[in-house]
Amino acid sequence: MTIMNRRTLMKGAATVGALSATGLLNHAKAWAQSSPWKPEANATLNILRWKRFVPAEDEQFMKLVDAFSQATGVKISVSNESFDDMQPKASVAANTGQGPDIAWGLHSLPHLFPDKCLEVGDVADYLGKKYGGWFAAPEATCKVNGKWIAIPAAVNGGYINYRISSMKKAGFSTFPDKTDAFLELCKALKANNTPAGFALGHATGDANAWVHWLLWSHGSYLIDKDEKIIINSPETMKALEYVKKLSETFIPGTPSWNDSSNNKAFLAGELHLTSNGISIYVAAKADKALNAIAEDMDHAVFPVGPVGKPQELQLTFPMLAFKYTKVPNAAKAFMAYLLEAENYNPWLEAAAGYLTHPLQAYDANPVWTKDPKNAVFKNAARNTLPASGIGPVNEKAAAAIADFILVDMVANYCTGAMDAKTAIATAERQAKRIYR
Secondary structure (H helix, E strand, C coil): CCCCHHHHHHHHHHHHHCHHHHHHHHHHHHHHHCCCCCCCCEEEEEEEEEEECCCHHHHHHHHHHHHHHHHHCEEEEEEECCCCHHHHHHHHHHCCCCCEEEEEEECCHHHHCHHHECCHHHHHHHHHHHHCCCCHHEEEEEECCCECEEEEEEEEEEEEEEEHHHHCCCCCCCCCCCCHHHHHHHHHHCEEEEEECCCCCCCCHHHHHHHHHHHHCCCCCCCCCCCECCCCCCCHHHHHHHHHHHHHCCCCCHHCCCCCCCHHHHHHHHHHHHHEEEEEEEEEEEEHHHHHHHHHHEECCCCECCCCCCCCCCCEEEEECCCCCCHHHHHHHHHHCCHHHHHHHHHHHCCCCCCCCHHHHHHHHHCCCCCCCHHHHHHHHHHHHCCCCCCCCCCCHHHHHCCHHHHHHHHHHHHHCCCCCHHHHHHHHHHHCCCC
C-alpha cells in the first residue's frame, strides 16, 4: 500500500485540482480497477447530503460523483437537505428500512440509530493507514463499541467572523483571546451600532458550536466521563451569567435564527461579529458588490474562558450507509474514493476552507496557506471535542444534541423565558429522560 507523505500530498494538491473532467475520469477508472471494493452489478446509489453553503464545493463534489459513476457503472442520485432537515430524514429512513443508501449528516447522527448503520471499519482502516491516521474527535464520532459505523468525510470549522474596522473602532487592535475582553469588545460594538450576534434558535451548526464553546469554556458540561449528569453546577450558573451579558449586545432577532440567518445579516452589513464557518467570507469574495466586506473581515478562534484552555465544538460530517442497502460494496467504494488524495485535495480547495480534513495527512493542502484568512480553520478537526464533550459518544449523546438541550437552556435564560435556575433544571430534567 502506498503511504502518502507531505511532499506527495502537496504535489497532488497542486496538480490534481486543475484536472479536466477527462483527467478525473481516467483517475477514477484506474482507482476502480485496483479498489478493494467492487460495486454490485447494476448498482444504483442514492445519497442524501446536507445542502451546500459554498457552491464551488458542491460543483467539485458532483464532478467526483460523475467520474465515479462513469468509472464504476454505478448510477448515483444525490439529494440535498438543510442542516435542520437531515436528522429527521435520516431517522425516518433508519426506522422504516427504506430510503437513501448513504446519509451524509451532521454531528453524531449515526449514534441515533447505530444498529441500523453498515459497519465500515475496512474503509476506515484503509484510509487511516494510507493518510496518516484520523483525528481523535472525528474518529470517536464515527465509532461505537470500537466499531466504525460511519466515515468522517469532513469537519466544518465554525469560528469568529468579524469586521476588522469595527473591531478597531471599538478600541481593539487585535482580536481578544479571553472571554472577559471579548465581552468588552461586544459591548463596544453595540455602542458603535456595529453589533455582534449569535444564533439562539435551533441552528444545528451555528447555535450548537458557540453555545457549547460558551459552556465548556466555563467548565460546564452536560455529562461527565461516566455519563453522570452534571449540568446543574456552579460552572453552568457562571456561564449563564456571562452569556446573559453577552446576549444583551446582540443584534435583534437571534432567538429565531437558523444556520443561514447570520450569513445574510453579515453580508447585508447589519452584523459585524458572529460565529460561522468560512462561507460568509467565501460569498463576499465571490461577489464584486461584497468585496469590500471580504477585505474588511477576518477570522479568530474562540476566546479562552475560565477553564484556561481552548474548548471547541466543530461540526463533523459523518457519512454512513444503512444496513438495508442492497449495494454495500458500492457504498463503501464511494466513501473510500471520495477521501483519496486525487479527489479529496481538489475538493478541499474548492470548499475554500469551509470543510476541514479529518485525516492528518491533508494538513499539507494549500488551501490553508493560500489566503491567511483561511488559516484559522485548518485545525478544526484536530482541536474539536466530540459533541458529547468530556462524555462518551453514543446514542444518548446524539439525542441530547439533536434535541438542542443546551441551546434551549441558554436561549431560555437569555430571552427571559426562564430564570437561570429554571433553565438549568429544565435542561437537567430533559437530560435525565435520555440518560436513564
